[in-house]
């Protein structure tokens with residue numbers, strides 16, 4: 001079996017992985033593995049922007065308070081403070097790498113700041129309505145300029161390799177499938193960093209790219225990392241509702257600039273659910289309000305209307321959304337946009353400390369796959385790109401600090417035989433059917449509003465699929481869909497098990513049997529594997 005050696009192995013090519021590679025570029029050889037093309041990340045799809053205190057009328061204290069309030073009582077304050085206070089420096093990093101945020105048309109010395117739900121001030125830097133794509137493209141360009149950073153596309157990581165394969169121990173690399181040459185490869189590394197993003201594909205409807213199958217979380221769980229707060233799945237209130245549209249987000253910044261929500265009868269409804277903030281209430285509240293309206297009216301979607309604003313302004317401020325909706329026959333300058341909620345962001349993930357370190361020595365996790373404590377029970381809009389940037393900086397400091405020790409580290413190749421890798425023999429329909437089942441179970445029973453009966457029902461079904469996988473497809477298969485099915489099954493199970501443990505309603509986790517918050521309740525829901 002091919003064995004490759006690298007100093008630092010980064011899994012994932014979104015903002016977390018790319019910015020970390022740039023920060024560590026002088027240390028040694030860095031390899032970034034990505035399972036599809038480098039730009040196929042959640043970062044690329046981020047529209048709204050990145051939050052940072054920029055103006056005199058704003059303060060770190062206000063951004064901290066907004067983050068804590070939306071997080072619904074269980075954010076870790078030290079994490080929130082670190083992120084909010086280091087945001088201006090991290091924005092400078094992006095600008096130095098070449099990201100050009102939109103400027104204020106009246107005062108080009110200043111940036112144009114937009115507003116989103118839960119923010120008490122305008123503090124979101126953006127590049128039109130395609131901020132993530134602008135950041136992703138710029139960072140890929142910078143990374144490609146550095147000789148000792150390699151991006152390898154179409155490499156799927158299927159197993160983390162630890163020194164002792166049978167108990168939690170130091171990381172020494174990863175077992176990977178080269179999807180183009182259809183063969184296994186071992187990558188040995190002194191440090192491995194999971195930047196694999198979220199798990200929206202666990203749900204039938206999601207704003208996430210196809211790559212968001214929670215691989216990093218499933219892998220980290222299997223080697224003994226603690227996984228935290230998986231019950232907190234954030235549903236974005238407004239994804240385009242159209243039979244041909246797949247995962248197209250209608251950014252919250254439309255509401256920030258004045259768009260209103262209408263039900264199927266053409267009536268505004270948000271004041272009934274949140275009389276003060278209305279459309280700009282935190283996402284969980286807006287999402288549940290839409291869910292309630294859909295259930296009440298029996299309609300398939302609600303509408304987001306920005307057509308009262310000048311048409312030239314809409315086209316200039318939201319060019320990507322305008323063009324995309326037009327392709328589907330919707331002119332947003334004159335028509336309301338049909339929208340529905342969809343799974344958007346996982347607030348939980350691999351439990352990490354303030355340096356991005358996991359429970360496994362030399363294994364880090366950054367970005368959506370991590371649970372740092374910043375988001376608590378619900379993420380404040382536009383805090384996600386920021387979290388990835390801040391924690392990649394933190395991890396870079398820690399890795400530099402450890403480097404002398406790591407340089408001397410001798411890594412032994414693991415005892416994995418090539419024969420451990422198998423090919424799918426039967427029809428792939430068995431795999432695709434289980435994919436569809438998991439996503440439907442999660443959407444129907446572990447969605448915006450949950451009940452214990454629904455969660456138990458979902459658990460039984462997921463356990464059945466898990467056993468079927470164990471009986472028929474245990475081990476490593478040279479097939480992306482099969483290996484991703486294993487990831488989504490593990491992640492779905494972790495979400496349901498966590499949801500069953502949190503007997504209260506908080507943040508994005510709404511349980512009809514326990515509709516209130518409990519005062520004295522656990523902060524984190526932790527799950528780990530028993531070896």
Ligand code: SIN
Pocket residue numbers: 046047048049249250251252253345380381382383384
């Ligand atoms: C959006 O533009 O609505 C998404 C921003 C985010 O998820 O923070």
